[in-house]
Amino acid sequence: MWSRQSKDLGETHLAMVALLRQATRPLTAYELLATLQADRPRIAPPTIYRALKRLIALGFVHRIESMNAYTACRSDGHSATAVFTICDNCGAVGEHVDERVVERLRRLGAATGFTAERPVIELHGTCGGCRDSERLPA
């Protein structure tokens, strides 16, 4: 019996992580697809989604639920629950780990018998840079 936990990641996986790490905003599955197709014209959506699924399971990639898009994990703890800040102006995403907030949310659910297994915490708004430049750019 041998487990399939984490064989070496293939070329496709590595290329996708590289693209997501370079990007300054989350990328959609089809943006990744279009870029990869430059090198490999025959690649198709299921390959992308399968790779994303595995990268997410391994903690290398996060899915931003409110955008149907994906971003590279930038926190040290690849499995900690993250709070994302998403600038709706420039698209930049910040990744924050705050165990206190997560614990408080967990208890909020637990008060009604609920067990939180996958918290989704995404704050849409405006980042500092965009807020500054919004004020009368002369």
Added chain:
Amino acid sequence: MWSRQSKDLGETHLAMVALLRQATRPLTAYELLATLQADRPRIAPPTIYRALKRLIALGFVHRIESMNAYTACRSDGHSATAVFTICDNCGAVGEHVDERVVERLRRLGAATGFTAERPVIELHGTCGGCRDSERLPA
């Protein structure tokens, strides 16, 4: 000058809210569409999405971002930020208002200059009822 803030809601809007209130889980736009088409065969997706947009703006309906689905607002304050608990087993959604959690998240973003305008907080997991019945149903 006359504002267009909130005329009476039309038949479509009322029917949609009624369906969402009756449902024990969030409904997708196309589920709403299919149901409404029983009475009005000619109704089409844009009508549904336009109605949803307006109902959400008025606070009668919430969009569950992580499900691409919609649920009736069940909290008193129709404009307060809600925390949703979503049972991945039975689909039931709980709506909770906890200003302390929201304020803490707001500050978490503010620490890096971020202004949170639309928090998305959705906890996926297992509700008390499902957790109980999971334990060896004999």
Added chain:
DNA sequence: GCGCAAGTGTTATACTATAACAATTTGATT
């Protein structure tokens, strides 16, 4: 070699959402 499990390729399709423009309704004003 053979069989099995996992992974990938390929085709097709399902599901979610909006663009664009036509037709109609509504209420304000004449």
Added chain:
DNA sequence: AATCAAATTGTTATAGTATAACACTTGCGC
């Protein structure tokens, strides 16, 4: 009442997101 402007709804078409299903290949153990 007639008319006009604004808003909404109807209609067609299409864009964008994701997965089902099955064929093919690969790596490993016997």
